[in-house]
Every structure is written in C-alpha cells, then in structure tokens.
Amino acid sequence: MRRYSRITGTGSYLPPRRLSNADLVRELAAKGVETSDEWIVERTGIRARHFAEPDVGSSDLALKASQQALQAAGLAPTDIDLIIVATSTPDMVFPSTACILQHKLGSAGGAAFDVQAVCSGFVYAMTVADAMIQSGAANRALVVGAEVFSRILDFKDRTTCVLFGDGAGAVVLEASDKPGILATDLHADGKHVDILCVPGHVTGGQVLGDPLLKMDGQAVFKLAVGVLEESARAVLAKAGKEPAQLDWLIPHQANIRIMQSTAKRLKLSMDHVMVTVDQHGNTSAASVPLALDAGVRGGRILPGQLVMLEGVGGGFTWGAVLLNL
Numbered sequence: 415m416r417r418y419s420r421i422t423g424t425g426s427y428l429p430p431r432r433l434s435n436a437d438l439v440r441e442l443a444a445k446g447v448e449t450s451d452e453w454i455v456e457r458t459g460i461r462a463r464h465f466a467e468p469d470v471g472s473s474d475l476a477l478k479a480s481q482q483a484l485q486a487a488g489l490a491p492t493d494i495d496l497i498i499v500a501t502s503t504p505d506m507v508f509p510s511t512a513c514i515l516q517h518k519l520g521s522a523g524g525a526a527f528d529v530q531a532v533c534s535g536f537v538y539a540m541t542v543a544d545a546m547i548q549s550g551a552a553n554r555a556l557v558v559g560a561e562v563f564s565r566i567l568d569f570k571d572r573t574t575c576v577l578f579g580d581g582a583g584a585v586v587l588e589a590s591d592k593p594g595i596l597a598t599d600l601h602a603d604g605k606h607v608d609i610l611c612v613p614g615h616v617t618g619g620q621v622l623g624d625p626l627l628k629m630d631g632q633a634v635f636k637l638a639v640g641v642l643e644e645s646a647r648a649v650l651a652k653a654g655k656e657p658a659q660l661d662w663l664i665p666h667q668a669n670i671r672i673m674q675s676t677a678k679r680l681k682l683s684m685d686h687v688m689v690t691v692d693q694h695g696n697t698s699a700a701s702v703p704l705a706l707d708a709g710v711r712g713g714r715i716l717p718g719q720l721v722m723l724e725g726v727g728g729g730f731t732w733g734a735v736l737l738n739l
C-alpha cells in the first residue's frame with residue numbers, strides 16, 4: 415500500500431499591527447515618499463498588511479501558527495519528528511529558525527532545518543517533507559512558512575515597500591494510507607538572481623552590500639505568470655488530473671493580477687482561487703499557508719477537496735503541490 419503524507423491540521427498568525435493602505439501612505443508621506451491607496455489597489459489588489467514589532471522574529475510568528483496547527487491536528491509538540499521552516503528572514507544567520515522554533519515549542523529530538531526558496535519556500539518545504547514521509551524518514555512533520563519581510567524593505571523605495579507584509583502559516587503533515595499529497599513539481603533558474611534579491615551579506619562583523627530588497631517588478635511579473643501556468647499543468651498531469659477538477663488554487667499571494675492571469679490561462683473561475691493578498695500583502699513563504707488556513711478556518715476549503723498550492727519567487731524559483739485535503 416502506498417504511503418502518503420496528509421495535512422491533518424492548519425494554523426496561521428498575523429502580528430497585531432495592521433496597516434491599511436491609508437496608514438502606510440501617511441507613514442511614507444512623513445518620509446517624503448509619495449504613493450496612494452488607488453495606485454496600490456489598482457496595480458496589486460493589496461489593501462492592508464501586518465508588520466511585526468521590532469523584537470518579534472520569524473520564530474515567534476512561526477510558534478503561534480504551529481501551536482494552532484498542532485491543536486487542529488490534535489497533536490502535542492512532542493509528537494512531531496520533523497520541523498521544516500521556509501523563510502528568507504530567519505532570526506539569525508544560524509542556527510536555523512526551525513531549531514529555534516523547535517525549542518520554543520518544547521519538542522526536542524526530531525530533525526529541524528530551514529528551506530530558503532523565497533516566495534516558493536513553502537511549496538519547496540512541503541515537497542521535502544512529503545518525500546521524507548513517503549520514504550519513512552519522518553512520520554509527523556510540522557511545515558511552516560514564516561517571514562518578517564518588513565525588516566528587509568527599503569521604505570524609501572515606493573516600488574517595493576508597499577507590497578510586502580509579515581506573518582506565518584503552518585501545517586501538520588502525517589503519514590497515511592489515504593491521499594494526501596498526490597504530486598509535486600519544483601523548479602529553479604538561477605540566471606534570474608538579479609531581478610529579485612537582497613544582495614547584502616555579513617562578512618567580518620559588517621554587512622557588506624545592500625541588505626534591503628531589490629526587485630524588477632515587471633520582469634518578475636512576466637516570469638511569474640508563465641511559470642505558474644506551466645507548473646500547474648505539470649503537477650496536474652503527474653496526478654492524471656485536469657485544471658477543471660480543481661476545487662481550489664492557492665497561489666502565492668503577490669499580486670491579484672498575477673493570480674487572475676494564472677486562473678485565466680487555466681480556464682479557472684476566480685471563485686476557485688483563494689485570495690488573501692488584499693488583507694495580508696505579500697508575506698513571501700508565509701503567503702500560501704496563511705491563505706490555506708484562512709480558507710480552512712473560514713469553512714471554504716473542505717476535507718476531501720482537490721487543492722493546488724503554488725509558489726513563485728526569488729531565485730528564480732517556482733513549483734506546485736497537488737493534494738487532497
């Protein structure tokens with residue numbers, strides 16, 4: 415009998431400080447940066463985002479989301495034998511945010527490591543956890559996307575700072591003879607490093623290079639819509655399914671126009687696309703599990719439904735996970 419991995423619990427957490435576009439526009443105006451609610455809504459669909467307080471790290475957000483996911487799965491932290499955290503904004507250079515989270519949860523002993531694939535991070539982390547569960551290397555995994563992107567934003571650059579937010583989402587993935595994850599599809603093309611990056615790094619106690627996010631938005635946009643369609647079709651083909659069979663597409667929440675374009679290419683109605691970018695902004699690796707949890711807790715995404723998770727982001731990286739909830 416095939417051994418699958420199945421989601422048995424979801425959770426999420428947003429830091430309490432919520433900034434509507436009007437709040438952000440006011441804060442930026444005080445710094446001499448001009449933008450507007452109209453521009454942000456029309457170009458991106460974003461209406462609000464959450465920012466963590468300065469003393470709150472990705473592991474703190476991850477902890478709250480993980481506790482919710484564990485509670486939903488009816489498990490204790492000590493039941494978990496694998497923790498993978500997808501993040502590009504770790505608490506420290508090392509150790510991994512996953513190890514810090516493991517300690518905060520009180521669940522020592524299992525494997526714990528981070529995955530760094532920027533906004534595709536959660537889809538990468540789910541694929542690794544699925545492979546480890548299928549192989550028998552793990553039985554009960556906690557897979558988390560957690561980010562404090564507000565830390566790496568240049569608040570003098572209006573072309574990027576209005577787009578991102580902070581948050582975390584988590585799932586518990588358990589071995590099961592019932593599907594579960596049906597197929598996965600991951601890709602990267604490192605020649606596009608420069609179109610979306612944080613080029614700075616730590617050397618000899620100093621930050622060398624610019625430690626803030628740089629993005630060529632139009633180049634990212636064009637690449638994103640192409641690869642999201644390709645990866646969706648590839649993962650569906652692996653499982654012998656058609657786009658029309660999808661109950662839910664949960665794409666990375668970067669821009670409503672990218673999601674609309676992907677849905678159109680797949681001939682899917684937007685009624686089958688989970689959208690949280692309006693309330694969360696782009697939370698990078700946290701965006702997909704945040705949207706999944708919003709759908710599950712809101713009673714829209716139901717047990718047994720066919721769901722596709724899709725990520726795309728810096729690297730360039732992209733991929734998809736197809737599953738029965």
Ligand code: ACO
Pocket residue numbers: 448449450453454457458532533534572573574576610629630631632634635638668669672696698726727728
């Ligand atoms: N407020 C007001 N005006 C602005 C702002 C702003 N915040 N930002 C840019 N503008 C201006 C520009 O200066 C430009 O003015 P000009 O025409 O006088 O030169 C005009 O608006 C249009 O700028 P564009 O960059 O052409 O705007 P576009 O329609 O491409 O939208 C955006 C920009 C929203 C960034 C879009 O390109 C996009 O969403 N790209 C994809 C981003 C994405 O998905 N990133 C995440 C990947 S995930 C990850 O790995 C982190």
